[in-house]
């Protein structure tokens with residue numbers, strides 16, 4: 001059994017009298033410790049899939065199994081605990097708390113979950129030992145994203161979910177963020193899922209799930225994923 005299994009997932013939104021099918025018949029698996037890129041154009045359903053995986057939303061049909069747990073059957077309380085303890089989230093625009101320092105941002109996330117790592121140590125691991133007392137506005141975009149990654153991995157999550165993590169960064173800074181995500185995935189063994197419309201990022205993944213019109217189009221396994229310094233966009 002795979003670490004993550006999505007089976008025939010369907011997600012529909014009802015807006016007034018209209019039903020919008022965001023995701024349909026979507027199935028794929030992710031192995032423990034794998035780095036997976038979900039790639040597809042705008043509107044393909046990537047964010048919907050990520051939100052379902054992260055327990056921010058529940059499917060209209062199908063099943064989601066994470067580490068043998070049936071996430072699709074979770075009630076609100078189960079979902080709160082799942083999001084707190086099992087999921088680390090990295091966003092395109094970092095979403096740091098502006099009036100807290102880098103260290104305080106990471107500490108805040110650690111306070112709500114069990115088994116968290118030492119915030120200072122994790123900030124050192126992401127290369128920010130000399131910036132821990134800075135506020136987000138005093139940091140570059142790349143540094144802010146490092147804080148956001150530190151905040152997510154300090155929770156010691158089962159899964160790291162990244163929504164266009166390099167989308168707001170230039171190519172060189174983005175490469176360094178990819179390097180950090182690749183290293184974290186390999187050294188900590190954190191299963192990492194990254195959604196993007198940037199086809200260049202496909203090469204850095206162990207597995208690429210191509211999505212189109214709300215469903216999986218095809219899946220590619222990379223025997224030899226590229227290093228971050230081998231890709232440019």
Ligand SMILES: Nc1ncnc2c1ncn2[C@@H]1O[C@H](COP(=O)(O)OP(=O)(O)OP(=O)(O)O)[C@@H](O)[C@H]1O
Nearest residue numbers: 013020021022041042043044045046047048049197
């Ligand atoms: N809460 C919602 N209510 C209604 N429709 C929605 C909702 N969320 C998503 N959709 C629709 O579902 C479809 C898939 O959207 P989704 O955001 O998952 O795509 P995406 O691949 O992440 O796109 P992008 O790269 O632009 O973020 C779109 O047609 C979108 O308009």
